[in-house]
Amino acid sequence: MTIDWQKQAEKYRDQYLSDLKELISIPSVRDDEHKTDDYPLGEGPAKALQKFLSFGERDGFTVKNLDNLVGYIEYGSGEQTFAMQSHADVMPAGDGWETNPFEMTEKNGNLYGRGTSDDKGPGLAAYYGLRMLKDNGILPKMKIRLIIGTDEESDWTGMKHYFEVEPQPTLGFSPDAEFPLINGEKGNAAYETTFGKTNGAEYTLKEFDSGLRTNMVPGNATALIETDNNEKFVDAFTDFLDKQPLSGDIKATGDGIAVHLIGKQAHAMAPENGINAGTYLAAFLNQFNFEGAAKQFLSFIAEYLHDDTRAHKIGVNHVDDVMGELTMNVGIMKFDFRTGGLVNTNFRYPKGINDTQILQALLKVADKLGGEVKEISHMVPHYVDPDDPIVKTLLAVYAQQTGAKDVKPEVVGGGTYARMMPRGVAFGALFPGTQDTMHQANEFQPINDLLKAMAIYGQSIYELTAK
Ligand SMILES: [Zn+2]
Known part of the structure; x- marks a missing residue:
């Protein structure tokens, strides 16, 4: 089956942007002062999770919310699980913003707002990558889950909860860092x-x-x-x-x-x-x-x-x-x-x-x-063998779609959810050359980068689960 992944991504542009706008408008900062039994991390993180899951439900996926702490959108079945780990919580806005951090604002092809880059924008791009399989009638040979945490920026309460109550995924990636790929994370x-x-x-x-x-x-x-x-x-x-x-x-x-x-x-x-x-x-x-x-x-x-x-x-x-x-x-x-x-x-x-x-x-x-x-x-530090197919396949897809030569995996000081899986890597969505504004005032992400990431995610999921 030949699919023009980038064309597919372009078709989703409007719906993607409108979904992302909704996610950005929820100030999903962990808020312990206002936690309740229903909202163990405060209302924002849970509301953003619910919103994200509602997109999956709308589009005909199986979804599950685990105690308002973490949830997943599932496609396909099988003994093995391919996981993508994203998060719906955001850092506090901090000072120095030129736009409302919780209102997605487009300027010169860039989307401004808390979470556009970390990690609502990339997480949603991974979701649309998953949709490409479903919308093209491609059935994967394993179960695919997009897992959405709500406390990545503090203690990983939600994702830890997932790993306590759900079976361990076999392999996967976290769209919560940068391209080309991170196979090592410092302690x-x-x-x-x-x-x-x-x-x-x-x-x-x-x-x-x-x-x-x-x-x-x-x-x-x-x-x-x-x-x-x-x-x-x-x-x-x-x-x-x-x-x-x-x-x-x-x-x-x-x-x-x-x-x-x-x-x-x-x-x-x-x-x-x-x-x-x-x-x-x-x-x-x-x-x-x-x-x-x-x-x-x-x-x-x-x-x-x-x-x-x-x-x-x-x-x-x-x-x-x-x-x-x-x-x-x-x-x-x-x-x-x-x-x-x-x-x-x-x-x-x-x-x-x-x-x-x-x-x-x-x-x-x-x-x-x-x-x-x-x-x-x-x-502790985390390191995945550069010869593991999860590294090789993802890098090959990245190189194919971007035309980049000599792409190599890298090691970073940031901790992503990927370290929770022995065969987990971080993959996108910040491209080399794009300014990194995660955790900063005026956080932004170019629309074209997000669509490119979506196409890369679509093909990557396909290559690793359906081929
Ligand atoms: Zn993040």
């Missing part, structure tokens, strides 16, 4: 370092707040300071802004001096692409005479973490020939004079080093500063 470990609440008299750190998530470079940081040396402090801040690649403001309030720094958000797997407003603010404040736990909190960030995405200062920098460099993100920094300080660090590490060694390194520094460290999450 991922997060730690929380906590400090006490004691403070000094000359400079008092009342509050410090930066970062929303462990997997995001904070774009904003604020602090509230009390001091009698107002003028000196304000002058130093102005001077700091002149010299550093950040903007900000400073003002006197009834409670003290409020400082605000604006850096640049980025994904934690490539922290060098961001400007960490929190570590910069700590570095600025660290030059003043703070005392006690406040001082320890600031110097931990400023002296051991700031401007060091490869973690040289704490001594865990490591490079592996196949899997690349260890990277570190400082995702959350908080201090409150009533409750104390907290610093959340996230490491993506290759083989050759492990999470215990990183913990030891953090403990060594924290010990000196009166802090305490605990590991809060961990995933």
